Amino acid sequence: MALVAHFDIELHQMDVKTAFLNGDIDETIYMVQPENFESGDPKNMVCKLTKSIYGLKQASRQWYHKFHQVIVSFGFEINVDNCVYHKFSGSKHIFLVLYVDDILLATNDIGMLHETKRFLSKNFEMKDLGDASFVLGIQIQRDRSWGIIGLSQRSYIDKVLKRFGMQDSKPGDTSVTKGDKFSLNQCPKNNLKVKEMQKILYASAVGSLMYAQVCTRPDIAYIVGMLCRYLNNPMMDHWKAAKRVMRYL
Missing domain, CATH: 3.30.70 (Alpha-Beta Plaits)
Known part of the structure; x- marks a missing residue:
C-alpha cells in the first residue's frame, strides 16, 4: 500500500x-x-x-x-x-x-x-x-490527487464491538489510562475465580483487537501487547482494560 x-x-x-x-x-x-x-x-x-x-x-x-x-x-x-x-x-x-x-x-x-x-x-x-476497495476486512480509500491511501476496518471493529456487547458503550478518549499497571499478582488465586473468568471470552477479545492493531490501528499496540501477557490466566482488571480499548475504538 x-x-x-x-x-x-x-x-x-x-x-x-x-x-x-x-x-x-x-x-x-x-x-x-x-x-x-x-x-x-x-x-x-x-x-x-x-x-x-x-x-x-x-x-x-x-x-x-x-x-x-x-x-x-x-x-x-x-x-x-x-x-x-x-x-x-x-x-x-x-x-x-x-x-x-x-x-x-x-x-x-x-x-x-x-x-x-x-x-x-x-x-x-x-x-x-477492478480497483481494490475492500480486502481482508480492510476498506481501501484512495485519493490519487493527494497521493494518499486510507485503510479502515470500521465494519470489522463494529462486528467486534457487537460480539462483545460493546456497541452501545460510552466512547473512550484513550485506550489506556495513566497509572494502569498489570502484574501476575492480579491473576486469579483460587479455582472459583478461575471458573468465573472462564465465562468471559478474554482471549477471543484480545485476539480480535490484535488483528485490528496489526492491520490499521497501531495506536493500540502497547496496551494490546500488555493484555496478551495474561491470555492464559486473566483477571477482571485485564478484562476491564480490554473493554476500555473497545470503547476507545
Missing part, C-alpha cells in the same frame, strides 16, 4: 472462485460418498479423489503449490514472502500479493496489468473486481 501511494501506481483486485478445487493431490485418498450423490451400495462403496477438495487438511497447501507453479511459469518470481510475487520488464513492473483466494495486483503499466489478468483467468476461474 505504501509503494502504491508513493509511486502512484495502479492497484487492482481479483478473486479466485473455489480456489481449493484447483489443487492437485499427491496421495491416494478415498472419501465417503457425499449426501445426495450415491452410486451402487453407499455402505460399501467410496469415492476416490482425483483432485483436491474442500475439507482436506492439505487443501490450502496444495492450492498454493498449484498457484505457485502457474504464476512462476508466467515469469513471476517470489519477492520477500512466499505469497508476494513480482515481475519486471525494463521499467515496467507488477507485484502480485496472494492471500488464500484474494489477489492484489500493483503495477505501473496498464498493459502488464491486463496481460496478467488474462493469464490468471485462462488458468483459473477468476472474478475481476
Whole structure:
C-alpha cells in the first residue's frame, strides 16, 4: 500500500472462485460418498479423489503449490514472502500479493496489468473486481490527487464491538489510562475465580483487537501487547482494560 501511494501506481483486485478445487493431490485418498450423490451400495462403496477438495487438511497447501507453479511459469518470481510475487520488464513492473483466494495486483503499466489478468483467468476461474476497495476486512480509500491511501476496518471493529456487547458503550478518549499497571499478582488465586473468568471470552477479545492493531490501528499496540501477557490466566482488571480499548475504538 505504501509503494502504491508513493509511486502512484495502479492497484487492482481479483478473486479466485473455489480456489481449493484447483489443487492437485499427491496421495491416494478415498472419501465417503457425499449426501445426495450415491452410486451402487453407499455402505460399501467410496469415492476416490482425483483432485483436491474442500475439507482436506492439505487443501490450502496444495492450492498454493498449484498457484505457485502457474504464476512462476508466467515469469513471476517470489519477492520477500512466499505469497508476494513480482515481475519486471525494463521499467515496467507488477507485484502480485496472494492471500488464500484474494489477489492484489500493483503495477505501473496498464498493459502488464491486463496481460496478467488474462493469464490468471485462462488458468483459473477468476472474478475481476477492478480497483481494490475492500480486502481482508480492510476498506481501501484512495485519493490519487493527494497521493494518499486510507485503510479502515470500521465494519470489522463494529462486528467486534457487537460480539462483545460493546456497541452501545460510552466512547473512550484513550485506550489506556495513566497509572494502569498489570502484574501476575492480579491473576486469579483460587479455582472459583478461575471458573468465573472462564465465562468471559478474554482471549477471543484480545485476539480480535490484535488483528485490528496489526492491520490499521497501531495506536493500540502497547496496551494490546500488555493484555496478551495474561491470555492464559486473566483477571477482571485485564478484562476491564480490554473493554476500555473497545470503547476507545
